[in-house]
Amino acid sequence: MQPDYLTLRGGRSTARRLTTVLLGCSALTCAPALALAQDDTSDPVVLQTITVHSGDDSTTFVADETTAGSGLSADILDTAATISVVTAREIQARGAETIEQVVNYTAGVVTDYYGADNRFDYFRIRGFDAYTYRDGLRIGSNFGGVREEPYAFDRVEVVKGGNSTTFGISDPGGAVNFVSKTPKSGRHGETYLSFGSFNKKEAGFDFGDDLNDTGTLAYRLVGVLRDADAEWDHSQDDETYLAASLAWRPSDATQLVFALDHLDRNSVPGGGGHPVDTDFEASRYFGEPDFNYRGVDRTTATLMFDHQFSNGLQLGVSARYSDQKTDFGYIYLDDRRSPGDGATDRFLFANDSAGDDFVVNAHLQYDAMLGAVQSRTLAGVEYSDSSEYSTSWWTTADPITDYDNFTYTGGYSLNGLTPYQNRRTDTTTKSLYLQQELTFSDRLITNLGLRYDKGETTQTNLFNNDVSNGEYSDTTARLGVTYKVTPDLSVYGNYAESVVPAGLTVEPERGRQLxxxxxxxxxxxxxxxxxxxYDLTKFNMTVTNPNTLREETIGESRVRGIDLEAKVDLYRNFSIIAGYSHMDSEIRNDGNGGNSGNALQFVPDNVASVWVNYTLPGEGARGDMTFGLGARxxxxxxxxxxxxRQGDSFTVVDAAFGYDLAEDTSLQLNVSNLLDEKHVTGGIGANWYSPARTISATLTRRW
Known part of the structure; x- marks a missing residue:
């Protein structure tokens, strides 16, 4: 039987198995005994203080270091991959309130292809959906996942190109890694109040301090409370996010961080679409107000440990346990049967799911000088185990016979409705990986990555207890070469492979990129x-047949393109973010589907963006004024x-204005879609309109 705690609307479970994190980590404490051996004649390198990046992401648009390229902390200039880092300062300056808004000024990224629909974080990198990670540990696909809270993160790293050797499961287009806010040294903080369009009322805080005189213990608290509507009638977009973290740093060589966070969303999944070939107000809602919900209840516990030995050896262990419940239901439009005649079919879809996920990663890094060659070796293991209960319903709803005189019929619920799917899915993955970096004369940097993943999946049909099993195993490789022409200029090339286990009935999706x-x-x-x-190819690409709702593959698809990006931060006065991408996509083998030679959906030929920030220094009683203007x-x-069906090209303009009311106190006004541009962003059988103009005023106090 499916447990009765699945449905969020009936109540929320408070049980949390947080001790799983500690048990998983303790099993790996023997890892140093299995460290890579180096010849005694080599000169060990004493590692520097543990750090992920040297810059302060709250004060600059331009990041200098990342671990997202290979798992080894490195200067972005020395990394043989395209990595775009969206810092906390950029997120704040642009007033980004969703992950889509965080990444929509990043070259190679396409957002808003489902318009104002906010069920998930919709974005594609180099033509494909992207897997997401948090602090290097897998979350999952952005499509179908939980919308993350941007205020929780110090930075968002967008890695272009497949990179399964670093994170594991990854699509060939790229991946996104969220870097969580963790305790800093010393007292710091901010709090804000924000009011805006669609009855938005929001408060947030981010503060921390040392807990002892020596500074070896520190804490940080982050929170967001929002009461808001969305832009269509009968909508809701409420959220509570709370995070607490504790850091123990007994020395510069050791760090232990424990973090606990909770995300509670109570919103609606979307407007359900508009009839094709019409031009109603985007706020017009054609679903059913009493059957339109999206709930998220997720608690996450994370443990991160780093220790540097005195002989060039470093141990890192990170683990996360998540307990999650979601529900989702709405009435959507499908106008394919007889478009344009004033009548539109409607359908009910709903899903309840609950599950837990545990992932632990342990690695050893050894740095040494081998003559004139600097060597860095990273070897590790990863284990993940997840269980999910999922129940889905689908049926016809009362059609719209005349959408000019449409009224809600009401009375929709899941009572008495038979689900078409009710199953439990258990997945276990075990991984081994190796990264080897060699630097010759501080100019030529080579990186080789290898990873082996073995996964097992068991699905139980809860209607009849039939059990299906599947497994996959795959080895992926990556080779990168960087040459430092000057200390400020580098050229690079890479070959990267990726793999995604798509399900029991289809082959894993594999990709490769040059x-x-x-x-x-x-x-x-x-x-x-x-x-x-770049030139990337994806094999066994999985799609959902809109008629059967079952997964199928389309064989082979290819995207070739170019990315140009610039981030300039000339101190306080002037900053600019600019990007351009050209993508040429093609379905090269669609089996018997008849789409061979076509372009991939939601892959425009060209994407471009620019954002400019200028600060006018204060004078006399007038404080600093900051002006921001962007176009996508x-x-x-x-x-x-x-x-x-093809959509039109479009341009969206965004703007911001900030004023320093007093020292450490500022007022900021952000406008998304300044000109209230309205266009159809996607949809087969219905129109999905672009997000409407949104205005937000935020008062912030820092200390």
Whole structure:
């Protein structure tokens, strides 16, 4: 039987198995005994103080270091991959309130292809959906996942190109890694109040301090409370996010961080679409007010440990346990049967799910000088185990016979409705990985990555207790080469492989990419310019048949393109973010589907964006004033792989204004879609409109 705690609307479970994190980590404390051996004649390198990146992401647009390229902390200029880092300062300056808004000024990324629909974080990197990670540990696919809270993160790292050797499961287009806010040294903090469009009322805080005189213990608390509607009638977008973390740093060589966070969302999944070939107000709602919900109840516990020995050896262990329940139900439109005649079919879809997920990663890093060659070796293991109960319902709803005179019928619920799917899924994955980096004369940097993943999945049909089993095993590789032409200029190339286990009935999705690029960092590190060309192919690409709702593969697809990106931060006065991407996509083998030769859905030929920030220093009684203006261009794209319906290109303008009321106190006004641009962003059988103009005023106090 499926447990009765699945449904969020009837109540929320408070049981949390947080001790699983500690048990998983204790099993790995013997890892140093299995460390990589180096010859005694080599000279060990004493590692520097543990750090992920040297810059302060709250004060700059331009990040300098990352671990997202290979798992080894490295200067972005020395990393043989295209990595775009969206810092906390950029998130704040642009007033980004969703992950889509965080990444929508990043080259190679396409967002808003389901418009104002906010069920998930919709974004694609280089033409494909992207897997997401938090502090290097897998979360899952953005499509179908939980919308993350941007205020929880110090930075968001967008890794272009497949990179399964670093994180594991990854699509060939790229991945996104969220870096959580963790305790700093010393007293710090901010709190804010925000009011805006659609009755938004929001408060947030982020503060911390040392807990003892020596500074070896520190804490941090982060929270967001929001009461708001969305832009369509009968909508809701409420959220509570709370996070607490504790850090123990007995020395510069050791760090232990424990974090606990809870996300509670109570919203609606979307407007359900509008009839095709109509032009109603985007706020017009054609679903049913009493059957439109999306609930999320997730608690996460994370443990991160790092220790540097005195002989060039470093141990790192990170683990996370998540307990999650979600529900989702709405009435949506499907106007394919007789578009344009004033009548529209409607359907009910709902899903309840609950589960837990545990993942632990342990690695050893050894740094040494082998003559004139600097060597860095990273070897590790990863284990994950997840269980999920999922029940889905689908049925016809009362059609709209005349959408000009449409009224709600009401009375929809799941009572008495037979689900079409009710199953439990248990998945276990075991992984081994190795990264080897060699630096010759401080100019030539080579990186080789290998990873072996073995996964087992068991699905139980809870209607009849039938059990199906499946497994996969795959080895992925990555080779990257960087050459430092000057200390500020590097060229690079890479070959990368990726793999995604798609399900029991289809083969794993595999990908490979070739990429070459150049990076330039002038202005003493206050700017980063990059350009890259790439050719990537995805095999066994899985899609959901809209008629059968079952997973199928379309064989082989290919995307070739170019990414150009610039981030410039000339101290307080002037900053600019600019990006351009050209993508040429093609379905090369669709089996018997008839789509061979077509372009991939939601992949425009061209995407471009620019954001400019300028600060006018205060004078006399007047405080500093900051002006921000941005524009995002998205070219025409197909809404389906059959290429039956194509949207128009569009440009969206965003703006911001900030004023320092007093020292450490500021008022900021952000406007998304300043010109209230309205266009159809996607949809087969219905129109999905772009997000409407949104205005937000935020008062912030820092200390």
């Amino acid at each position: 990429e070459a690029g150049v990076k330039y960092r002038p202005a003493g590190g206050r700017a980063l310019l990059s350009a890259a060309i 261009y998205t070219g025409a794209m197909w809404f389906d792989n059959a290429n039956t």
